[in-house]
Amino acid sequence: MKIHLSGPNNKLLAATIKITGSKSESNRSLLLSALYPGIEIKNLSNSDDAQVMEKGLRIKEGTVDIHHAGTAMRFLTGYFAALEGSDIVLTGSKRMTERPIRILVDALKELGADISYVKAAGYPPLRIKGKKLVRNKVSLPANVSSQYISSLLLIAPSLKNGLELELVGKITSVPYIKMTLGLLSEIGVQSSFEGNLIKVETKSDVNSTTLVVESDWSSASYFYSIVALSKVGTEIILSAYKENSLQGDSVLQEVYKDFGVETSFGENQIAIKKIAEASQSKIQCDLANAPDIAQTIAVTCFGLGLSCHLVGLHTLKIKETDRLEALHTELTKLGADISVTDKSLTLNITNAINMDVAIDTYNDHRMAMAFAPLAMRTSIVINDAMVVTKSYPDFWSDLQKLQFQVKEL
Known part of the structure; x- marks a missing residue:
């Protein structure tokens, strides 16, 4: 199944979403x-x-x-x-x-x-x-x-x-x-x-x-991306999360501070809120301990017109697909200036984003979900969209709670 995805452009978002266990x-x-x-x-x-x-x-x-x-x-x-x-x-x-x-x-x-x-x-x-x-x-x-x-x-x-x-x-x-x-x-x-x-x-x-089982921080990353791409004041509440997490991807809360996103813990939940625009024009991260959020960060940077240099990505070559090459191919379709090696990714600033590009997902759930927040900036098509069931079966319905338009083609 392929879907046409468009986001709630220029709207202040608010929602409470329960994410499945890690x-x-x-x-x-x-x-x-x-x-x-x-x-x-x-x-x-x-x-x-x-x-x-x-x-x-x-x-x-x-x-x-x-x-x-x-x-x-x-x-x-x-x-x-x-x-x-x-x-x-x-x-x-x-x-x-x-x-x-x-x-x-x-x-x-x-x-x-x-x-x-x-x-x-x-x-x-x-x-x-x-x-x-x-x-x-x-x-x-x-x-x-x-x-x-x-x-x-x-x-x-x-x-x-x-x-x-x-x-x-x-x-x-x-x-x-x-x-x-x-x-x-x-x-x-x-x-x-x-x-x-x-x-x-x-x-x-x-x-x-x-x-x-604590809820999945990798799945939370897509909502961090949505908040980063939205207006200042947007706040999404996610459950169920622990402040002292066992999951390496919980580093998200630190990484996304550079995008102006603040994380606060409540009882068994987190509130993620955009409090400012990105604090720098180039994002640099060593993701050796959290490689599964690399796709999300790269797409967030592209959507915001920022550059980034991500290292520690050597394990991405043997994931569901070669994620580095897949990112290179799909971001290039969208108009990105991107280069990759066998363990790093570099994205240079580009201000224009191509519209209605069809994103191939390569049997990789994270390709579909990492690119979805980009609908905040331009309408896109996601091919083989139900690949998300590998880790997050409710993903598309949860996006609809945030006023994303999800249309099956």
């Missing part, structure tokens, strides 16, 4: 509840990815198809490798079979896992025969996707001897690692993270415990 926290919590049946989860994400993860965890033999869900691919690889008696083929979409997984597979094999490649070496599909993993020491390059690291950490307490994981080199995506360790702590698992060494103690069972 996909990142939900998938981690689901895996932990599969390992420890005493865990109950509240505010679970209603995203496609969480549903795929939940369904996959119920299968013990045969084929598990996780479609476009990269997190599920990484987490389930570790889960099935350590699940005694399981015998599955783990597969996904065509794009998923192009996303590398060798680093995680090699680490699991080093722990004693039985994993083989069904087709191309280093890529899904994977044949996994679950067994008891008794080795407890392994190393990984420190700059890999944090999902590889979290896949190992999540199964660590279920291993007979726990796990000692050494990260070699400069660590990236630290907040996602800390999110995983924070959830382990909530269920009573002892761990330490000192220097480049992470240790997780074994735990045989967990008493009745409730994990409350």
